Amino acid sequence: MRYSLLFPKTKKEAPKDEVSANAKLLIRAGFIDKLMAGSYTLLPLGFKVSEKIKKIIREELNKTGAQELLMPLLHPKNLWNETGRWEDAKEIMFQFKKDDKEYALSFTHEEIVMDLLRKHISSYKDLPLKVYHFSTKFRNELRPKSGILRGREFLMKDLYSAHTSKEDLMDYYWQVARAYLKIFKRMGLNAIITDAPGGVFTDEITHEFQVPCKVGEDTIYTAPNWERAKNEQILTENDKKAAGLKQIKSIEVGNIFPFGTEKYAEKMHGQFTDKNGSKKNVWFASYGIGITRLIGTLAEVFHDDKGIMWPESVTPYQVHLVHIEDPGTEPRVKEVYEKLTDAGIEVLWDDRDVSAGQKFSDADLIGIPVRLVVSKKTGEKIEFKKRSEENSELLTLEEVINKLK
Amino acid sequence: MRYSLLFPKTKKEAPKDEVSANAKLLIRAGFIDKLMAGSYTLLPLGFKVSEKIKKIIREELNKTGAQELLMPLLHPKNLWNETGRWEDAKEIMFQFKKDDKEYALSFTHEEIVMDLLRKHISSYKDLPLKVYHFSTKFRNELRPKSGILRGREFLMKDLYSAHTSKEDLMDYYWQVARAYLKIFKRMGLNAIITDAPGGVFTDEITHEFQVPCKVGEDTIYTAPNWERAKNEQILTENDKKAAGLKQIKSIEVGNIFPFGTEKYAEKMHGQFTDKNGSKKNVWFASYGIGITRLIGTLAEVFHDDKGIMWPESVTPYQVHLVHIEDPGTEPRVKEVYEKLTDAGIEVLWDDRDVSAGQKFSDADLIGIPVRLVVSKKTGEKIEFKKRSEENSELLTLEEVINKLK
Numbered sequence: 001m002r003y004s005l006l007f008p009k010t011k012k013e014a015p016k017d018e019v020s021a022n023a024k025l026l027i028r029a030g031f032i033d034k035l036m037a038g039s040y041t042l043l044p045l046g047f048k049v050s051e052k053i054k055k056i057i058r059e060e061l062n063k064t065g066a067q068e069l070l071m072p073l074l075h076p077k078n079l080w081n082e083t084g085r086w087e088d089a090k091e092i093m094f095q096f097k098k099d100d101k102e103y104a105l106s107f108t109h110e111e112i113v114m115d116l117l118r119k120h121i122s123s124y125k126d127l128p129l130k131v132y133h134f135s136t137k138f139r140n141e142l143r144p145k146s147g148i149l150r151g152r153e154f155l156m157k158d159l160y161s162a163h164t165s166k167e168d169l170m171d172y173y174w175q176v177a178r179a180y181l182k183i184f185k186r187m188g189l190n191a192i193i194t195d196a197p198g199g200v201f202t203d204e205i206t207h208e209f210q211v212p213c214k215v216g217e218d219t220i221y222t223a224p225n226w227e228r229a230k231n232e233q234i235l236t237e238n239d240k241k242a243a244g245l246k247q248i249k250s251i252e253v254g255n256i257f258p259f260g261t262e263k264y265a266e267k268m269h270g271q272f273t274d275k276n277g278s279k280k281n282v283w284f285a286s287y288g289i290g291i292t293r294l295i296g297t298l299a300e301v302f303h304d305d306k307g308i309m310w311p312e313s314v315t316p317y318q319v320h321l322v323h324i325e326d327p328g329t330e331p332r333v334k335e336v337y338e339k340l341t342d343a344g345i346e347v348l349w350d351d352r353d354v355s356a357g358q359k360f361s362d363a364d365l366i367g368i369p370v371r372l373v374v375s376k377k378t379g380e381k382i383e384f385k386k387r388s389e390e391n392s393e394l395l396t397l398e399e400v401i402n403k404l405k
Numbered sequence: 406m407r408y409s410l411l412f413p414k415t416k417k418e419a420p421k422d423e424v425s426a427n428a429k430l431l432i433r434a435g436f437i438d439k440l441m442a443g444s445y446t447l448l449p450l451g452f453k454v455s456e457k458i459k460k461i462i463r464e465e466l467n468k469t470g471a472q473e474l475l476m477p478l479l480h481p482k483n484l485w486n487e488t489g490r491w492e493d494a495k496e497i498m499f500q501f502k503k504d505d506k507e508y509a510l511s512f513t514h515e516e517i518v519m520d521l522l523r524k525h526i527s528s529y530k531d532l533p534l535k536v537y538h539f540s541t542k543f544r545n546e547l548r549p550k551s552g553i554l555r556g557r558e559f560l561m562k563d564l565y566s567a568h569t570s571k572e573d574l575m576d577y578y579w580q581v582a583r584a585y586l587k588i589f590k591r592m593g594l595n596a597i598i599t600d601a602p603g604g605v606f607t608d609e610i611t612h613e614f615q616v617p618c619k620v621g622e623d624t625i626y627t628a629p630n631w632e633r634a635k636n637e638q639i640l641t642e643n644d645k646k647a648a649g650l651k652q653i654k655s656i657e658v659g660n661i662f663p664f665g666t667e668k669y670a671e672k673m674h675g676q677f678t679d680k681n682g683s684k685k686n687v688w689f690a691s692y693g694i695g696i697t698r699l700i701g702t703l704a705e706v707f708h709d710d711k712g713i714m715w716p717e718s719v720t721p722y723q724v725h726l727v728h729i730e731d732p733g734t735e736p737r738v739k740e741v742y743e744k745l746t747d748a749g750i751e752v753l754w755d756d757r758d759v760s761a762g763q764k765f766s767d768a769d770l771i772g773i774p775v776r777l778v779v780s781k782k783t784g785e786k787i788e789f790k791k792r793s794e795e796n797s798e799l800l801t802l803e804e805v806i807n808k809l810k
Contacts (some may be wrong), residue, residue, distance in 0.1 A: 007472055007534055008525035033521055035477050041521060042475040044536070050475070067412055070447040070455070072440050073478070073541055074499070074510070074558050094479070094508075096501030098545060103499075105479070105510075116438055116446060120413035129412055131449070136478055136541065140503060153479050 001317065003350040003362075006030070007044060010362045021215065022296035023147025025308050029365045031295070031316075038144030038152030040292070045366070048316035049295055050155065054134055056186050056313065057157050057289060060179045064172070066130040066159055071112050073136055077102035079111040083267045089200045092139050105138035108201070110259075110286055113160040114268040117282065124164045124274050127282065128172060132159035134291065146217060148296040149251060155291035162282040164272065166260070169283035173258050176287050180209055180254050183289070187298065188311035191253060194220045196231035201286070202259050205234070209254035209289075213300050216251040251297045254289040308367030309387050317348040318404060320368040322359045324375030333374040336382060336397060343401045363387075372400065406722065408755040408767075411435070412449055415767045426620065427701035428552025430713050434770045436700070436721075443549030443557030445697070450771070453721035454700055455560065459539055461591050461718065462562050462694060465584045469577070471535040471564055476517050478541055482507035484516040488672045494605045497544050510543035513606070515664075515691055518565040519673040522687065529569045529679050532687065533577060537564035539696065551622060553701040554656060560696035567687040569677065571665070574688040578663050581692050585614055585659050588694070592703065593716035596658060599625045601636035606691070607664050610639070614659035614694075618705050621656040656702045659694040713772030714792050722753040723809060725773040727764045729780035738779040741787060741802060748806045768792075777805065 003009075007030075014024035015034070026032045031046035042050055058068065077095075080086035086095070086104070094105040106112075117129060137156045144150050159176065163169040177193060184191040191209040198206045208231060210220050220229045223242035230239060239245075264270060265281035274280050302309040312318070319340060323333040333349070340347045348368060350359045356375075363371050364387065373383035373392075382400055385392035395403070408414075412435075419429035420439070431437045436451035447455055463473065482500075485491035491500070491509070499510040511517075522534060542561045549555050564581065568574040582598060589596040596614040603611045613636060615625050625634045628647040635644060644650075669675060670686035679685050707714040715721070724745060728738040738754070745752045753773060755764045761780075768776050769792070778788035778797075787805055790797035800808070 005470065007474075007536060008531075033524065035517065035520070036481045039477045039479060041477060041517070044472040044474050047474045047538075065410065067449040069412075069449050069452045070560075072444045072446060072558050074444060074543060076441045094501070094503055096499070096503070098499055098501070099547075112440065112446070115440070119438065126413075131412060133452075138479060142504075153477050155475075 001348050003348055004352050006348070008033075010365055018147060019145055020147035020149065020296075020300075021303065022149060022299040025299050025303055025365070026148065026295070029308060029367065032148060038141055038150070040148055040151065042292070045316045046295060049298075049310070049314050050291055052314040052316075053187065053291055053294055054157070057134075057183055060183045060186075061132055061157075061159060061176075064130065064175055064179055066132050066161075068133060069131050070133045070135060071106075071109050071116075073106045073138075075104045075106060075112060077104065079115055080104055083111055083264060085111065085200065092200070094138050094140055106135065107137055107139050108286070108288075109133075109135075109158055110160065110201070110264050110284075111268065113286075114264050114270045114284070117162055118268060118270050121162070121270075121272055121282070124272050127162060127164045127272055128168060129162040130159065130172070132157060132287075146296070148292045149300070150217070151292060154293065157289045157291060159287040161285050161287075162265075162270065164274065164280070164283070166283055169258060169260075169285055173256060173285055176256060177207065180256070180287075180289070184209060184211070184253060186313050187294070188313070189253065189297065189301065192220065192222070192229045192248075192250070194229040194231050195234055196255070197233050198257055201257050202263055204258055204260060206255060206257045208252045210248075210250035211253050211297055211301065212248050213251045213297065214249055215300055216249040218250045218252050220248050220250050222246045222248065251293070251300065253294055253297055254287070256287040257285055259284045259286070303367070306361070307365035310367045310369055312369050315368050317346045317368050319345055319347045319370045319372055320363045320366065321347050321349040321372045321374070322356075322363055323349070323351060324356045324359075324373060324377075325353065326376035329374060329376055336372070336374055339397055340401065340404075343405065345401070345404050370404065406753050408753055409757050411753070413438075415770055423552060424550055425552035425554065425701075425705075426708065427554060427704040430704050430708055430770070431553065431700070434713060434772065437553060443546055443555070445553055445556065447697070450721045451700060454703075454715070454719050455696055457719040457721075458592065458696055458699055459562070462588055465588050465591075466537055466562075466564060469535065469580055469584055471537050471566075473538060474536050475538045475540060476511075476514050476521075478511045478543075480509045480511060480517060482509065484520055485509055488516055488669060490516070490605065497605070499543050499545055511540065512542055512544050513691070513693075514538075514540075514563055515565065515606070515669050515689075516673065518691075519669050519675045519689070522567055523673060523675050526567070526675075526677055526687070529677050532567060532569050532677055533573060534567040535564065535577070537562060537692075551701070553697045554705070555622070556697060559698065562694045562696060564692040566690050566692075567670075567675065569679065569685070569688070571688055574663060574665075574690055578661060578690055581661060582612065585661070585692075585694070589614060589616070589658060591718050592699070593718070594658065594702065594706065597625065597627070597634045597653075597655070599634040599636050600639050601660070602638050603662055606662050607668055609663055609665060611660060611662045613657045615653075615655035616658050616702055616706065617653050618656045618702065619654055620705055621654040623655045623657050625653050625655050627651045627653065656698070656705065658699055658702055659692070661692040662690060664689045664691070708772070711766070712770035715772045715774055717774050720773050722751045722773050724750055724752045724775045724777055725768045725771065726752050726754040726777045726779065727761075727768055728754070728756060729761045729764075729778060729782075730758065731781035734779060734781055741777070741779055744802055745806065745809075748810065750806070750809050775809065
């Protein structure tokens with residue numbers, strides 16, 4: 001991709017109404033644009049990051065036997081009434097009336113999945129069921145101020161599973177937990193599994209995936225003899241006296257909820273017939289990962305004072321090719337661009353007629369992990385520099401391709 | 406994919422509240438599920454079809470230099486007020502108030518793109534701009550009864566372009582028209598470009614892509630000496646007297662709108678500075694393709710009394726492998742499944758413990774273009790039959806793979 005054609009270009013100044021590093025960096029570098037408080041467009045660079053994140057999640061969830069589908073965003077009131085959440089979650093849901101019908105916008109999809117399930121599942125042979133989608137969620141956050149870490153509208157992956165027994169549910173639950181750790185690890189994030197309360201979702205203990213980060217809205221606690229970390233809300237007076245207690249600021253990038261049979265299956269008649277012919281409630285769970293929140297988390301965790309530093313697995317392009325416009329170097333940079341592209345490497349080529357200084361500072365701001373320079377000085381070689389390192393080296397095109405593949 | 410694990414299975418009966426063939430077939434075969442009037446879940450099979458459609462559209466639009474992004478679905482009233490469409494499109498839009506703020510759900514995105522553009526475009530050097538996304542649209546259809554041909558909530562690809570001149574806009578406009586014809590052709594659909602009025606979008610003549618279909622909601626007219634077909638609404642008294650006039654029932658699968666400068670750019674100050682330093686309004690256009698509507702159109706156009714007949718380019722799986730459970734054939738069907746999968750062929754393997762008759766009728770209903778049978782009778786060979794043909798042939802596994810690659 002020629003940078004001259006990419007929409008839009010970097011900005012010198014961060015918008016004055018943003019306070020978070022993630023929003024400032026992602027807006028300046030051209031990854032997102034703010035439509036209104038808590039609502040952002042994923043611009044072409046940001047969209048590419050979201051697609052790479054989705055690909056990693058798909059790969060890991062498909063391995064657990066989960067199937068992808070896509071559920072609607074506009075929901076009828078009656079389904080939300082069956083579980084009582086039309087009232088219980090009134091604060092956070094966007095609810096409205098049109099032509100005498102009442103609707104809610106999706107803030108989650110448990111009721112929708114349970115409705116699907118009761119229509120299509122009859123026997124124990126139809127279980128377990130594991131379905132997920134990537135879709136938009138709407139939550140009426142009162143004062144969103146953390147950029148894309150907390151939005152009124154955001155992208156989420158939500159997975160739902162239904163089982164014939166508690167044992168089968170918990171087996172799968174921890175299988176998903178391990179898949180989540182792997183997903184975050186593949187993006188360079190070390191998530192900590194944390195015990196937490198279930199909010200409007202469940203009265204059971206649930207688990208959050210927390211990434212340590214100084215600006216995180218959450219606080220978690222760890223102690224050497226605890227199996228898992230604990231969320232602030234769940235901490236008892238006794239816990240506070242634990243030996244070696246550590247307090248960590250963090251961002252919640254995922255959460256998993258082992259509902260059991262009561263809150264959803266029983267209220268909505270999500271049932272199956274067991275081997276003996278009796279009707280039983282399904283054992284139900286749900287599992288979320290915030291996609292846009294992950295983009296924000298990556299920007300918070302991986303940046304320096306010059307800009308973002310994308311992990312290789314989710315970078316919008318693998319290489320940022322900077323051309324210093326010395327006379328006679330044009331054919332060479334074209335050749336480099338084409339050979340890299342032919343080798344299957346995703347290249348952002350800064351072909352603009354601007355100063356070398358601006359190109360270098362834009363490359364640092366955008367944060368692609370490898371910067372290549374072609375200029376008179378580099379001659380037949382190419383300057384190769386990692387975004388995360390100070391030193392550069394001169395390599396042949398072949399050596400560059402070998403390093404990148 | 407083992408069919409025993411796929412969610413959900415086929416249904417014997419079509420739901421009584423559906424009248425359209427597309428909804429009846431797609432629901433019975435397990436591609437979609439109805440949440441409420443005009444709103445459907447894309448189940449795993451339907452989701453796969455939508456992903457294949459998206460891939461074709463992406464490939465053709467990227468060739469025109471368009472860039473993919475993702476815009477929000479919840480919009481602030483103020484942007485819709487700038488063009489007057491908050492009032493003009495009140496009937497079709499879902500508008501609501503929450504905590505004293507007024508919102509609309511996306512029924513289209515012209516205002517959102519124009520807002521993006523005026524924030525990020527300044528010079529003629531930043532144009533043309535060509536951006537698109539796949540996203541959800543909400544329209545308050547009063548009596549949706551055509552299955553997924555017309556929904557209250559549906560998936561759409563919308564592309565927007567902005568240019569420095571009318572000439573550049575119209576060049577690109579017809580380039581997109583050609584890309585559209587190619588997109589539909591790749592799915593086996595012969596779309597007819599049709600002159601039409603612009604509705605709440607524009608006063609200009611616009612163009613629809615109409616696929617002939619007996620149950621289509623639209624009627625178009627062609628005549629041998631007309632350059633293009635005409636939509637019913639645009640037909641004059643004079644047109645009705647044309648020699649060789651033909652009336653065709655059809656489904657609108659795409660539309661393109663050459664707005665010009667007035668309706669959006671002028672009202673919303675979408676401007677650029679030209680080579681002489683003067684401010685000019687951008688020349689603007691938008692281009693839509695209904696993704697869920699295309700799935701419905703394909704089901705309407707490609708079915709017989711036994712079920713759906715997917716074109717190869719958008720089928721959820723390439724091959725439906727039916728195993729007749731004769732003793733001793735189990736290792737062979739596993740081998741066939743694995744070798745096909747290893748060869749990169751997408752296989753739906755009916756491994757259920759049900760009768761051969763049910764497997765065959767389910768295969769016809771689901772409509773995957775190739776059916777393979779492994780049984781005692783087929784021995785070392787495999788029965789190969791196209792969904793669209795009566796005859797089958799016995800082939801070796803190698804021959805099957807060669808035919809499919």
